[in-house]
Amino acid sequence: MERSAGSRRRSRRTRPVLGGAMALLAAGALTVTGLTGSAQAADVNNARNAGFESGLAGWTCSGGSGATVSSPVHGGTSALKATPAGQDNARCTQTVAVKPNSAYTLSSWVQGGYAYLGVSGTGTTDVSTWTPGSTAWTRLSTGFTTGANTTSVTVYTHGWYGQAAYYADDVAVTGPDGGGGEEPGPVVPGAPAGLAAGAATTTSVALSWNAVSGATGYTVYRDGVKTTTSAGTSATVTGLAADTAYQFSVSATNAAGESVRSAAISARTAKPNGGPGPVTTVPKHAVTGYWQNFDNGATVQKLSDVPANYDIIAVSFADATPTPGAVTFNLDSAGLNGYTDAQFRADIKAKQAAGKNVIISVGGEKGTVAVNNDASATAFANSVYALIQDYGFNGVDIDLENGLNATYMTKALRQLSSQAGPSLVITMAPQTIDMQSTSGEYFKTALNIKDILTVVNMQYYNSGSMLGCDGKVYSQGSVDFLTALACIQLEGGLDASQVGIGVPASTRSAGSGYVAPSVVNAALDCLTRGTGCGSFKPARTYPALRGAMTWSTNWDATAGNAWSNAVGPHVHGLP
Numbered sequence: 001m002e003r004s005a006g007s008r009r010r011s012r013r014t015r016p017v018l019g020g021a022m023a024l025l026a027a028g029a030l031t032v033t034g035l036t037g038s039a040q041a042a043d044v045n046n047a048r049n050a051g052f053e054s055g056l057a058g059w060t061c062s063g064g065s066g067a068t069v070s071s072p073v074h075g076g077t078s079a080l081k082a083t084p085a086g087q088d089n090a091r092c093t094q095t096v097a098v099k100p101n102s103a104y105t106l107s108s109w110v111q112g113g114y115a116y117l118g119v120s121g122t123g124t125t126d127v128s129t130w131t132p133g134s135t136a137w138t139r140l141s142t143g144f145t146t147g148a149n150t151t152s153v154t155v156y157t158h159g160w161y162g163q164a165a166y167y168a169d170d171v172a173v174t175g176p177d178g179g180g181g182e183e184p185g186p187v188v189p190g191a192p193a194g195l196a197a198g199a200a201t202t203t204s205v206a207l208s209w210n211a212v213s214g215a216t217g218y219t220v221y222r223d224g225v226k227t228t229t230s231a232g233t234s235a236t237v238t239g240l241a242a243d244t245a246y247q248f249s250v251s252a253t254n255a256a257g258e259s260v261r262s263a264a265i266s267a268r269t270a271k272p273n274g275g276p277g278p279v280t281t282v283p284k285h286a287v288t289g290y291w292q293n294f295d296n297g298a299t300v301q302k303l304s305d306v307p308a309n310y311d312i313i314a315v316s317f318a319d320a321t322p323t324p325g326a327v328t329f330n331l332d333s334a335g336l337n338g339y340t341d342a343q344f345r346a347d348i349k350a351k352q353a354a355g356k357n358v359i360i361s362v363g364g365e366k367g368t369v370a371v372n373n374d375a376s377a378t379a380f381a382n383s384v385y386a387l388i389q390d391y392g393f394n395g396v397d398i399d400l401e402n403g404l405n406a407t408y409m410t411k412a413l414r415q416l417s418s419q420a421g422p423s424l425v426i427t428m429a430p431q432t433i434d435m436q437s438t439s440g441e442y443f444k445t446a447l448n449i450k451d452i453l454t455v456v457n458m459q460y461y462n463s464g465s466m467l468g469c470d471g472k473v474y475s476q477g478s479v480d481f482l483t484a485l486a487c488i489q490l491e492g493g494l495d496a497s498q499v500g501i502g503v504p505a506s507t508r509s510a511g512s513g514y515v516a517p518s519v520v521n522a523a524l525d526c527l528t529r530g531t532g533c534g535s536f537k538p539a540r541t542y543p544a545l546r547g548a549m550t551w552s553t554n555w556d557a558t559a560g561n562a563w564s565n566a567v568g569p570h571v572h573g574l575p
Contacts, residue, residue, distance in 0.1 A: 046096050046104075046173040046180065047155065051076040054187050055213050058094050062158075065090035068213035074109040074137045074169035078213045082157065083165040084113070090166070091158035096173050097180025098146050098153055104175035106155065107141040113164030115140065119173075120154045123147020133164070151178070189215040189252040191259045192233075194323040196382040197267035199419055200389060202242035205267045207250070208234040208382070210323075212259070215252035221261060223247050243271045245390050265328075268389030282357055282425060285574045286311040287567065288457055288500060288549035289556065290361060293317065295335040298509070298554035302339050303347035303358070306553045307561055309568025312427065312455075313351060314361040314397040316552070318387065320368045325376025325412070326383040327362055327369055329391070348392055357425050360387050363399035370403075377408040381415035388420055395425025395454070398445075404434075406444035413445075417452045428456045429502055429549065432463040432476075432485060438492045447493050456489060457500040457549030461513025468536060476513040479534040482523035486545075487538050490527075496542035502549040505563040509555035517566035520548055528574050547571040 048058040052068045053076050059066065066082045073079040082090035098104060100123075108117050110131060117140040118128025129142045146153065155173055159166045189212045198206035207220060211233050218230045220237060223246055228235055240246065245268040249261040289310040291303060306313055318327035331341050348358045362369055362384070371380045384396050396416065398409070417424050426449065434442035435458050446456050460482055465475045468484025469491055475481060482501055489499045503520055504510035522532035530541045548567050550556060556563045 043175050044177045046098060046175065046178045047094060047171045048096075048180070049094075050171045051169060052078045052080050053214065055190070056080075056092075057187055059092050060094070061092040062090065063088040066092045069167070070211040070213065072111060072137070072167060074111075076169075079167050079169035080157070081112075081165055081167050082159060084159040084161055084163055087161070089158045089161055091156055092168070093154050093156045094171075095152050096155050097178035098150060098173070099176045099178050100146050100148050100150050102176045103143065103145050104173055105141060105143050106173055107139060108157065108171040109137045109139050109169050110157070110166060111135070111137050112166040114160035115166040115168065116156075116158045116160075117142070117168075117171075118156055119144050120156070121150070122153050123150035133166070137169070152180075187214065188257040189213065189254055189259045192218065192250050192252050192262045194326070194379065195248065195250055195262045195265050196323070196326060196379060197248070197265060197386040197389070198382050200267060200270050202270050202272055203240050204236050204238045205240065205246065205248070205269060206234070206236045207248055207267075209250050209262065212252040214254055215259075216254045217252075219251045219253060219258065221249045221251070224249075240269045242269050244269050265386060266390040267386050268392075270389075281355075282454055283311055283572070284497070284544070284546075285571045286455070286500075286547045287564065287571050288312040288314060288427060288455070288502075288547070289505075289553040289564065290314045290316045290549075290551050292552050292554045293329075293332050293336070295332075298552065299557035300336055301554050301557060302336070303344060303351060305557065306351070307556075307564050307568070308354065308356075309564040309572075310356065310553060311547075312357045312359060312425065313553070314359050314399075314427065314429075315393070316361045317364045317399070318360050318362045318369075318384075321383070323379050323383075324373075325369065325371045325379035327380065327387070328383065329360060329387055345391060352392070352394070357394040358392075359395040359397050359425050359427065360384065360391070360393045361397035361399050361429075363401060363429075368402065369400060371408045371412050372405045373408060374411065377412040378415060380409075380412040381419065384416055385419045388424075394423070395420075395427070397427045397429060399429040401431060404441045404445060406441040406448060409441075409445050410448040413449050413452070417449075422452075424452065425454045426452060427454050429459055430456065431459050432466050434458075435485070435489055435492075436467060437488075443489075443492065446489075446498070450494065450498070453494075453498050455498050455500045455546045455549075456494060457502040458485070458489065459502045459551070460485065460515075461502075461504050461510040463513065469538075470536065472536070474536070477515050477519075479519055479522050479526065479532070480536040482515070482520070483526045483533060483538060484536040486523070486527055487536075490538075490542055490545075496544035497546050499542070500546045500549050502551070503563075505550040505552060505556035506559040508558065509551055517563050520567050521570045524548065524570060524574060543575045545574065547574070 068078045069081045084090040116130040120126045192209040194210035249264040252259040430442040469487035504514045525532035
């Protein structure tokens with residue numbers, strides 16, 4: 001769904017020729033072979049925080065490219081992860097104290113993308129070594145001698161432009177004690193990230209978060225008050241009241257002290273009947289409208305302003321968070337003329353009391369939510385469920401217009417369904433290209449969750465001409481375009497009750513593809529009754545067709561609610 005127009009181009013950096021570099025490194029290795037002196041039993045590791053057990057203490061990484069992680073690690077509980085980006089090769093350095101006129105061995109274990117290990121400022125010949133990447137830990141090692149006046153050197157690791165992140169662990173500068181290799185004591189850990197709510201009962205909420213390097217424990221706060229501790233990255237807070245929203249945060253602790261608290265999240269305990277929120281029923285034939293949580297020139301509305309002709313109201317949009325896959329919701333009170341959070345919540349309940357379903361939409365034209373692995377799938381499910389508990393939403397709408405992974409979105413929605421129960425409303429708003437074939441990721445997702453899917457309201461706009469189910473090309477803005485493309489979904493495996501027609505509410509609400517409400521009604525009649533068709537007439541009728549959708553209730557209001565006044569009663573009068 002559109003907020004505003006815009007596009008970006010990305011430039012590509014050419015990978016450098018590495019053959020010359022390897023030859024130079026080989027030459028360096030030959031020079032090292034002739035070094036005088038060798039590591040003795042009394043030699044020490046002069047690197048500080050060599051295993052990154054104290055975070056990045058003692059290390060400096062360019063452009064904020066470095067971080068410590070708990071997996072994978074070679075030794076201990078932490079390792080360095082450094083990610084090249086743009087013109088930055090993720091260089092991490094440490095100044096190491098050494099003795100003059102001495103021989104040292106430099107080594108490190110690495111994994112992942114291209115990884116370089118080297119030393120500069122030796123006073124003699126600076127050396128380095130590298131590997132083009134590996135899926136297992138690989139040891140890099142080289143040697144150097146210091147000059148007559150050298151008392152410190154710079155040890156570094158880095159990756160390569162456009163390559164994947166690399167990991168490094170157990171760095172060693174082995175040789176005579178330079179006097180600066182003593183390990184620093186523990187430092188106060190950073191705040192935990194990725195706090196998310198999981199399953200909730202009438203008296204408890206399960207929480208989880210990401211591990212923090214150097215932490216030995218965690219403290220959980222409920223509404224600002226310490227409530228429990230945990231040695232791991234999860235906890236269940238008990239003794240709560242049913243159907244009540246709470247604020248939770250978590251801090252990390254170790255011998256040095258306690259971190260600042262994480263960003264707070266809200267989670268609601270279950271209702272006494274076990275439901276995640278008000279249970280309403282989507283009617284056999286339903287009208288879906290997207291409600292804008294922003295001002296883009298359309299009429300600014302409160303939820304209470306949305307006409308009664310709409311059966312499903314999709315709140316647009318949830319916002320991405322720094323945790324991959326996770327979302328949150330931030331009411332744009334300023335952009336909505338002072339619409340308060342309390343009014344918004346009360347309006348949700350009022351709509352539901354009137355038999356309407358209010359759901360949270362994820363994505364939109366500029367949505368950046370990515371669910372492409374198990375962790376992000378779980379983060380998505382947990383965060384959407386937390387919003388359902390907090391606001392009482394009836395479900396979720398998937399409107400991801402920048403790519404979708406069927407495998408992991410399926411996992412995410414099934415996890416969410418298992419948490420929320422059978423009353424969960426799941427809608428989708430794919431673009432026309434996404435539903436041209438059952439091999440497309442969107443289409444596969446819809447078929448994968450057919451047993452829990454409510455409706456797919458494909459966007460029949462901003463697409464130009466497309467193929468219909470008869471293999472012919474149809475231009476947008478016509479009855480044939482709506483019916484022949486709907487036929488692909490109807491004959492491709494979706495139930496008729498899971499197919500809806502998505503169109504713009506006015507000429508201003510989309511770049512192209514607007515059709516008059518009378519054309520929408522004709523397409524509905526063609527598909528359900530076999531009347532009102534254009535040149536394309538489906539081989540059979542689909543009386544259970546769910547209905548129609550529009551972007552948006554705000555643009556509909558800008559045009560005097562002409563769309564919902566015409567299409568709404570027609571949908572509700574279908575057989």
